[in-house]
Amino acid sequence: MPSASRPTPPVLSDGVITLRPPRPDDADDITAACQDPQTQLWTTIPVPYRRADAEEWLAARATPEQWWQAPVWAVTVAPSDRWSGNIAVRPDGAGGAEIGYMVAPWARGHGVATRTIRLACTWAFGALDLSVVTWYAYAGNEVSRRAARRVGFRIPDVVLRRHLPHRGERRDAWVGDLLPGDIATAQRRAEAHYLGPALTHRELDVLGQLTRGESNKAIAAVLGISENTVKNHVRSILEKLQAKSRAEAVVIGLGQGLTSLPT
Numbered sequence: 045m046p047s048a049s050r051p052t053p054p055v056l057s058d059g060v061i062t063l064r065p066p067r068p069d070d071a072d073d074i075t076a077a078c079q080d081p082q083t084q085l086w087t088t089i090p091v092p093y094r095r096a097d098a099e100e101w102l103a104a105r106a107t108p109e110q111w112w113q114a115p116v117w118a119v120t121v122a123p124s125d126r127w128s129g130n131i132a133v134r135p136d137g138a139g140g141a142e143i144g145y146m147v148a149p150w151a152r153g154h155g156v157a158t159r160t161i162r163l164a165c166t167w168a169f170g171a172l173d174l175s176v177v178t179w180y181a182y183a184g185n186e187v188s189r190r191a192a193r194r195v196g197f198r199i200p201d202v203v204l205r206r207h208l209p210h211r212g213e214r215r216d217a218w219v220g221d222l223l224p225g226d227i228a229t230a231q232r233r234a235e236a237h238y239l240g241p242a243l244t245h246r247e248l249d250v251l252g253q254l255t256r257g258e259s260n261k262a263i264a265a266v267l268g269i270s271e272n273t274v275k276n277h278v279r280s281i282l283e284k285l286q287a288k289s290r291a292e293a294v295v296i297g298l299g300q301g302l303t304s305l306p307t
């Protein structure tokens with residue numbers, strides 16, 4: 045029996061990025077992006093990746109029926125309509141879904157992933173009536189974790205050992221969950237944001253370790269930097285937050301949403 049016809053896949057936009065259904069003429073850009081070593085490291089795309097892989101992937105998502113089984117969008121960045129990434133929402137049929145995404149190397153570092161995840165998850169909670177969205181990443185994918193946390197995912201500092209397959213082996217994983225109210229909560233927190241001098245990514249990492257009560261030596265080992273560099277970061281954090289001690293920096297950081305207690 046033919047499947048009931050499904051509506052045309054939706055186009056979503058926040059004014060900066062637009063998510064549209066993928067098209068056959070995206071194949072060249074997908075092929076180019078999938079040569080990127082980071083994409084190969086953190087996803088399960090075929091390696092080597094050929095244009096035929098992109099064509100096959102696109103063909104499997106060509107009809108509205110296929111699309112609605114696992115919604116997937118091409119990410120585009122205004123004013124261009126060029127394919128610059130993908131995001132997929134994979135429903136489990138029981139009120140949950142998993143997300144997966146990538147941003148092309150030429151579009152990275154401008155908040156595109158953060159906007160993309162926020163837009164797709166907001167849509168999915170409403171349109172698919174989800175009660176939870178789950179995020180998995182191979183352990184160590186800091187940039188992806190940062191984007192997901194920024195959107196509102198709760199990602200505990202826990203490693204699931206050998207949890208995910210990756211080209212014939214198993215790798216450690218991180219997991220996060222997002223409930224319907226979490227995006228709005230994260231946005232409210234960001235709006236009540238810290239108005240002092242911005243902490244660098246490294247300083248935020250160090251502040252996170254201070255929140256865990258780690259010593260300079262332990263922080264140096266975790267972040268792969270010298271103890272002296274840790275000391276410099278701590279000094280700079282104290283100055284920026286106008287804190288007199290590490291403990292006070294943590295309290296201020298927690299109050300301003302710059303760090304969170306380990307779960």
Ligand SMILES: CC(C)(COP(=O)(O)OP(=O)(O)OC[C@H]1O[C@@H](n2cnc3c(N)ncnc32)[C@H](O)[C@@H]1OP(=O)(O)O)[C@@H](O)C(=O)NCCC(=O)NCCS
Nearest residue numbers: 083086145146147152153154155156157158181188190191
């Ligand atoms: C992970 C990925 C999607 C991020 O895309 P992006 O558009 O560059 O991400 P954003 O610009 O939204 O940045 C997300 C966060 O990481 C930070 N970030 C971005 N690039 C960074 C870098 N090179 N080093 C450190 N932090 C970085 C951003 O500042 C931001 O954090 P903030 O909100 O606290 O400032 C992209 O790098 C990618 O496609 N990687 C390969 C595939 C992959 O890992 N997919 C996800 C699998 S779970």
